Amino acid sequence: MASQLALKSRINSTTSLxxxxxxxxxxxxxxxxxxxxxxLNAKPYTDAIFDAVQALAAHTxxxxxxxxxxxxxxxRVAVLALTADRGMAGAYTSxxxxxxxxxxxxxxxxxxxxxxxxxxxxxxxxxxxxxxxxAGTWEGDSDHPGVRVAKSISDTLLDAYMKPKDKDGVNELxxxxxxxxxxxxxxxxxxRMLPVQIVWQGKGEDDGSDPEGSGAxxxxxxxxxxxxxxxxxxxxxxxxxxxxxxxPLYSFEPSLEEVLDAILPKYIQARIHECLLTAAASETxxxxxxxxxxxxxxxxxxxxxxxxxxxxxQAAITQELTEIIGSADALNKQEE
Numbered sequence: 324m325a326s327q328l329a330l331k332s333r334i335n336s337t338t339s340l341x342x343x344x345x346x347x348x349x350x351x352x353x354x355x356x357x358x359x360x361x362x363l364n365a366k367p368y369t370d371a372i373f374d375a376v377q378a379l380a381a382h383t384x385x386x387x388x389x390x391x392x393x394x395x396x397x398x399r400v401a402v403l404a405l406t407a408d409r410g411m412a413g414a415y416t417s418x419x420x421x422x423x424x425x426x427x428x429x430x431x432x433x434x435x436x437x438x439x440x441x442x443x444x445x446x447x448x449x450x451x452x453x454x455x456x457x458a459g460t461w462e463g464d465s466d467h468p469g470v471r472v473a474k475s476i477s478d479t480l481l482d483a484y485m486k487p488k489d490k491d492g493v494n495e496l497x498x499x500x501x502x503x504x505x506x507x508x509x510x511x512x513x514x515r516m517l518p519v520q521i522v523w524q525g526k527g528e529d530d531g532s533d534p535e536g537s538g539a540x541x542x543x544x545x546x547x548x549x550x551x552x553x554x555x556x557x558x559x560x561x562x563x564x565x566x567x568x569x570x571p572l573y574s575f576e577p578s579l580e581e582v583l584d585a586i587l588p589k590y591i592q593a594r595i596h597e598c599l600l601t602a603a604a605s606e607t608x609x610x611x612x613x614x615x616x617x618x619x620x621x622x623x624x625x626x627x628x629x630x631x632x633x634x635x636x637q638a639a640i641t642q643e644l645t646e647i648i649g650s651a652d653a654l655n656k657q658e659e
Contacts, residue, residue, distance in 0.1 A: 327639070330632040334625055341621035347411055348614035355506070355607045358467065362503055362600040369597040376519055376590050379583065389587050390519045397488040398436045400495040401458070401480055402426060403595075405602045406446030408465040412606055413613030415501065415509075416445040422511045423499045430497075438483070438493055442476065442599075458483075466603050466610075473596035481591050484517055496591075500598040501605035507612070509605035516594050 376389065404423040406416045423439075430437045438458040441447050447460045459479050461472060486492030496517040502510045575582045 327632060327635050330628055330635060334628045334632065337621050337625050337628065341618055341625065344411075344614045344617040344621055348611055348618060351607050351611035351614060354466070355604070355611055358600075358604040358607045359503065361467075362597075362604045365597055365600050369593045372586070372590050372593045375586065379579075379586075389517065389583055389590070397492060397494040398434060399488075399491070399493045400430055400435050400437050400497060401440060401483055401493040402430070402437050403440040403442065403476065403480065403496070403498045404446055405498070405500040405598060406441065406443030406449075406465070407606050408444040408462060409610075410445065411613060411617075412610040413616075415606055415609040415613075416443070416449075418511050419499055419501060420446060420449055422513060426497065426499060426513055435495075440476075440480065442472075466606050468596075468599040468603055470596060473592055473599055476599075477588065477592035477595045480595075481588055498595070498598055500602045501609075503601045503604040503608065506608050509609055514594075514598075516591060 379390070402423065404419055406419050410416075427437045427439070439450070439455070440459040441450060441457055442461045443465045444462045447457070447462060450457050461476060464472065480496055483491075483493045484496055495515060498514050498516055500512060500514075502512050504510055
């Protein structure tokens, strides 16, 4: 049995940690409502520009990088991983890194050359410690990202996407992030942002959910071309329209190419900004849940150590009484 001094020291240190955990939980609780509202409020704007891109891809015969891969045999693809700047968020960052590693392995198995980009100090430290080559990094404000960092990331990725093969350009853009579902559930997702993928969806199908992650659908009846930004490894496929639904037609001024050139950077920035905001909400929720669990574990450990300390104190008192009684008996025998 540990000494009483050691038990008291452990109780004091655990109590201090419990106070830290509780403070972190309260801070996360105060931030989660705002982070969730910001993420939800940004979604309509992202959906609007995504609908515009879908309509362009579905109703025009275009040859543009936004919907068509460059036919230059370039195997390089960009992968952006959104991690956290701070710890105490449970398995938040480790889940993203695990999914990123799986995506990199699958891309390499397909003969592609993934170029890794990392946002978040925890992810940057992870890959730097392992001497992994990283094409670009960003740090700071992962729990409340702003438009500036989204623009910086989107400009870098778009520049890499538009470069030709001989200038180290990339042919596809993937993003790995955590989607905020609710306070308990946060799901790691892999999305292919560029090029927008053309899929087919038939009459009577749902909103395009693809549990097998094939990234494509074939309609049984007259098909309508649709667009998706889901990666082949993702279980999410978003379609433009179902058969039987009427989609709007557009005329372009001054030209289709100029419209696409203007909308492409806005589309990338909007998508990345939305992913950053929902990842921030997920990080805050993960931190609150992790700190709540850590606080409960600290309290349970304190109770266990307190019982052990009481048992040690009782054992020490019993030992002292036994020694006193034994000494008294020895003195009485000597007097007799």
